[in-house]
Amino acid sequence: MNTIDLRSDTVTLPTPAMMNAMMNAPLGDDVFGEDPTVRALEEYCADLFGKEAALFCSSGTQTNQIAIGCHTQPGGEVICHEESHIYKYEGGGIALNSGASVKLLRGNNGRIKPELISGAINNPLDVHLPLTQLVSIEDTANRGGGAIYAPKDIQAIKSICEENGLPLHLDGARVFNALTETQMEPKTYGRFYDSISLCLSKGLGAPIGSVLVGSSPFIAKARRKRKVLGGGMRQAGIIAAAGLFALKNNIERLKEDHENAQCLTLVLKDLTWVESILPVETNIIVVSIKAPARRDEIIESLRKEGLLCIAFGPGMIRFVMHLNIDRPMVEQACRILKKIQ
Ligand SMILES: *Cc1c(COP(=O)(O)O)cnc(C)c1O
Numbered sequence: 264m265n266t267i268d269l270r271s272d273t274v275t276l277p278t279p280a281m282m283n284a285m286m287n288a289p290l291g292d293d294v295f296g297e298d299p300t301v302r303a304l305e306e307y308c309a310d311l312f313g314k315e316a317a318l319f320c321s322s323g324t325q326t327n328q329i330a331i332g333c334h335t336q337p338g339g340e341v342i343c344h345e346e347s348h349i350y351k352y353e354g355g356g357i358a359l360n361s362g363a364s365v366k367l368l369r370g371n372n373g374r375i376k377p378e379l380i381s382g383a384i385n386n387p388l389d390v391h392l393p394l395t396q397l398v399s400i401e402d403t404a405n406r407g408g409g410a411i412y413a414p415k416d417i418q419a420i421k422s423i424c425e426e427n428g429l430p431l432h433l434d435g436a437r438v439f440n441a442l443t444e445t446q447m448e449p450k451t452y453g454r455f456y457d458s459i460s461l462c463l464s465k466g467l468g469a470p471i472g473s474v475l476v477g478s479s480p481f482i483a484k485a486r487r488k489r490k491v492l493g494g495g496m497r498q499a500g501i502i503a504a505a506g507l508f509a510l511k512n513n514i515e516r517l518k519e520d521h522e523n524a525q526c527l528t529l530v531l532k533d534l535t536w537v538e539s540i541l542p543v544e545t546n547i548i549v550v551s552i553k554a555p556a557r558r559d560e561i562i563e564s565l566r567k568e569g570l571l572c573i574a575f576g577p578g579m580i581r582f583v584m585h586l587n588i589d590r591p592m593v594e595q596a597c598r599i600l601k602k603i604q
Contacts, residue, residue, distance in 0.1 A: 267592050267599075268571045272437075272520075272546060272585035275468040281508045288504035292497050293319075294490070300500025304507045308461065308474045311510070312453030316482035318475045319503050321494055323348075323436045326460035326475040328356045329488045331397065333481055334430045334458070337362030339396035342383050344368055344375050346406035348434055349399055360492075364393055372541055373407025375400055377419035384427050398424050399432040402441045406575075408541030408549035409524075411441045414452075421455045430457035436465055436473075440545040443517045457481070463506035466520060466546060467513045468586035471502045513586060520546040520584035523593045527582060530597040535604065536561065538578075546584040549575055561603060568599040 268274050277285070291297035305317040320326045327349050331341060341357055343350050345367035349357060357363050366383045370376040375398075385392035400420060403409045424431045433456045435441075442449060453459065458477040463469035475485055489495060496502075521544075528543045531550060536557065541549040552558055555578025562572060562580060575581035584593075 266569050266571060267588065267596050269582040269584065269588065269596065270571050270573045272465045272583045275464075275470075275586045277468070277470050277505055278586075280512070281469070281505050284508040285501055285504045288500045290498040290500040293499045294495040294497060298498060298500040298503070300507065301503040304474065304503040304510075307507060307510060309476050311449045312456075312459055312476050313450035314453055314459070314476040315479040316477065318482050318485050318489060319496075319499060319506070320473050320475060320489060321471065321496065322464075323434070323460055323462040323473040324353045324356065325489070325492065325494055326473040327399075327432075327434055328353060328360050329485045329492070329494075330432050330458045330460060330475055330477075331357055331363065331399070332361045332488050333484045334432060335361050335363040335396040336394075338393060339363045340366050340385065340393040341397045341399060342366045342368060342375075342380060342395060342429075343399045344370060344373055344401065344404070346373050346404070347399065347401050348405055348436065349401075351406070363396065366395070371407070372410035373401060373404025374410055374412055374416070375420065377416050377423065380420060380423045381427075384423075384429070395427070395429060397432060398429055399434060401434040401436070403437045403545050403547070405436070405547065406549075408543065409437065409440065409545035409547030410542065411444055411544050414445060414447060417455045431455065432457065433459045435459050436462040437545065439514050440466055440517055440521070443514070443521065444544060463509050466517055466585060467506070467509035469502075469505040469509040472506045474506070516586070517546070520586075520588070523584045523588060523590065524548055524582075526590070526593050527584075527596060527600075530600055534600060548582040550580050550582070552578045552580065554578075564603050565599060568602060570596050570599040 288300040309317040538551040538553040
């Protein structure tokens with residue numbers, strides 16, 4: 264039996280059909296704006312979310328960092344969740360790339376509580392305080408166990424942003440997992456945000472790439488920032504083709520990942536060494552271990568049996584479902600989990 268790799272939804276390998284799309288993609292120099300496949304991907308994404316323009320980038324960190332840089336000035340402040348990817352997992356990029364500080368908010372399962380935002384916005388007339396310049400949320404929330412924002416909460420956040428003249432950014436690394444469950448139209452959903460970062464290399468199963476969408480002036484500014492970061496890519500259509508293929512073929516099937524996550528959770532919740540599991544709403548399962556010190560030993564025992572997962576903080580491990588995991592593999596994963604005492 265092959266190893267079952269549930270460490271992340273980034274471990275997927277391109278299928279032959281996706282490879283075929285890559286091999287046959289028309290190419291050109293994208294820094295000259297001449298790669299037809301990159302342009303097609305950008306237009307597809309902009310249109311999907313009802314925005315004017317889009318920019319293909321190398322990673323979700325890059326799309327997020329470029330967006331933050333476009334929305335803020337040095338000395339400004341970004342409001343985000345204390346467990347957000349932009350703050351926690353982008354190498355201090357907000358400070359490094361944009362010279363901005365953060366105001367960290369709490370809220371259950373990685374989601375900001377809308378009612379905390381007003382109090383976090385600084386009075387712009389008080390010269391002591393950094394100027395609040397951006398609110399950023401993550402949907403689904405990775406550290407929240409793939410939790411989804413209720414549309415009414417996003418609406419509440421959007422209204423507060425509008426009242427205060429603040430842009431709202433979405434770290435939508437797994438936005439399609441959220442939309443799969445809420446059944447909201449991407450165009451309707453897109454109206455909440457001034458900019459959206461979406462990842463092609465997570466649940467969608469492309470090998471590389473993220474896309475930033477927004478207004479035409481915003482994307483023009485973003486394109487300049489991408490170049491300065493060294494992110495201008497030439498015949499990038501070869502990878503954009505995989506992303507376009509993923510958007511057209513792999514969104515529908517995300518519900519299978521969610522069902523597989525439920526399936527694994529049913530077994531996990533009865534194991535003696537499991538203390539608790541964050542509510543499983545999409546493809547991510549975050550487990551707290553009864554004896555936190557056993558975390559690495561458990562991960563190692565699972566690895567020896569052919570099941571991979573990752574440490575996700577003190578006493579916590581994470582499993583993620585994706586394109587390369589089918590039901591028989593989930594059943595095998597369940598059998599392996601039951602062996603660990
Ligand atoms: C993976 C991820 C990103 C982007 O990560 P890259 O590895 O840089 O593509 C951004 N936000 C969240 C929530 C993620 O899970």
